[in-house]
Amino acid sequence: MKKSFPGEFVFQVFSLLIAFILVHALYVTLIRPSADAFLQQERALQQADPSYIAKDSFVVVIKDYEQEACFILMLWALSILAYKGVAVWRQQKLLDQDLLQLPDSMPIATEDTRTLAERLQQLPDDEQGYLLPRALRTAIERFSATGNVQSVSTAVRDVCSSEGERLESELSIIRYIAWAIPSVGFIGTVRGIGNALGQAHRAVEGDITGVTENLGVAFNSTFIALVISIVLMFFIHQLQLQQERLVLDSERYSDHWFVRKLRP
Numbered sequence: 001m002k003k004s005f006p007g008e009f010v011f012q013v014f015s016l017l018i019a020f021i022l023v024h025a026l027y028v029t030l031i032r033p034s035a036d037a038f039l040q041q042e043r044a045l046q047q048a049d050p051s052y053i054a055k056d057s058f059v060v061v062i063k064d065y066e067q068e069a070c071f072i073l074m075l076w077a078l079s080i081l082a083y084k085g086v087a088v089w090r091q092q093k094l095l096d097q098d099l100l101q102l103p104d105s106m107p108i109a110t111e112d113t114r115t116l117a118e119r120l121q122q123l124p125d126d127e128q129g130y131l132l133p134r135a136l137r138t139a140i141e142r143f144s145a146t147g148n149v150q151s152v153s154t155a156v157r158d159v160c161s162s163e164g165e166r167l168e169s170e171l172s173i174i175r176y177i178a179w180a181i182p183s184v185g186f187i188g189t190v191r192g193i194g195n196a197l198g199q200a201h202r203a204v205e206g207d208i209t210g211v212t213e214n215l216g217v218a219f220n221s222t223f224i225a226l227v228i229s230i231v232l233m234f235f236i237h238q239l240q241l242q243q244e245r246l247v248l249d250s251e252r253y254s255d256h257w258f259v260r261k262l263r264p
Contacts, residue, residue: 008083011079011080011083012076012080012173015075015076015079015080015083016072016076018079019072019073019075019076019079020072022075023068023071023072023075024068024072027063027068031059031062031063032063034059035057035059035060035063036063038057038059038060039060039213042054042055060216060220061220061223061224062220062224064188064217064220064221065188066184066185066187066188066191066217066221066224066225067188067220067221067224067225069184070181070184070185070221070224070225070228071228073177073180073181073184073228074181074228074231074232076177077174077177077178077232077236078232078235080173080174080177081174081235081236081239084170084171084239084243085239085242088239088242088243088246089242090127090130091130091131091132091246091250092242092245092246092249094127094130094132094133095132095249095250095253098257099119099120099123099132099133099136099257100116100119100120100136100257100258101119102116102257102261106261107261107262107263108143108258108261108262108263109263110143110144110147113140113141113143113144114144116136116140116258117137117140117141117144120133120136120137120140131159131160131163131246131247131250132250132253132254134159134163135156135159135160135163135250135251135254136254136258138155138156138159139152139155139156139254139258139259140258142155143262147264148264149259149262149264152258152259152262153255153259156251156254156255156258156259157251160247160248160250160251160254161247163247163250164243164244164247167243167246167247168240168243171236171239171240174236174239175236177232178229178232178233178236181225181228181229181232182222182225182226182229184221184225185221185222185223185224185225185226186221186222186225187221188217188218188220188221188222188225189218189219189221189222190218191217191218191221192214192215192216192217192218192219192221193214193215193218195214195217196214196215196218198214199214
């Protein structure tokens with residue numbers, strides 16, 4: 001597993017850079033110019049007709065820096081989720097294969113373990129590090145050393161349990177992003193309320209434009225951050241569900257195709 005860590009780390013760094021470039025370019029070229037043009041048009045209509053009711057626009061809701069940061073974090077988290085989801089999917093494909101290539105009625109004795117280990121070694125190098133081959137390899141080695149079925153079953157369970165804990169710990173970066181997004185939204189809320197209070201003297205004089213715009217920044221940033229957080233948590237739980245299924249199915253596979261065939 002140590003070999004995959006640098007590659008995953010590099011992927012995380014480059015995915016963050018790409019997310020920043022894409023989102024920032026979209027904001028600079030499209031969203032903020034469109035929002036500024038819409039706000040100028042609304043101000044002109046309000047000055048021409050005091051009874052005019054201002055309209056809402058999605059580009060105005062997402063135009064501020066906090067919303068931009070939230071979208072960058074969302075794309076970053078989704079790219080990491082996709083990376084881990086593909087890894088889980090590749091491991092699940094092994095569950096459909098007969099890695100040991102044994103007839104159902106054939107019992108396994110200690111002298112057969114060398115042949116079974118050689119069959120697992122024929123897998124590609126990247127697949128040998130997957131959970132299922134590692135669990136089977138551990139079971140084969142334990143049975144070859146002890147010849148005890150209960151010890152083999154315990155070894156398989158330990159490998160799957162440790163893998164489940166490792167997968168759970170690797171979700172910490174995604175959970176951190178899911179926590180950071182609402183925090184960024186609250187930063188926008190504090191900034192918007194602070195700027196609105198700074199415009200309070202103009203509101204007393206009758207000009208409430210600055211106060212309303214800054215309060216809009218406060219509420220819009222929180223709204224977008226919470227919506228993104230809800231969507232992101234859904235995908236996080238879906239990935240966690242797939243990882244848990246992989247661990248349970250790998251343990252069940254090992255029991256069905258190896259442990260129950262052992263001859264003490």
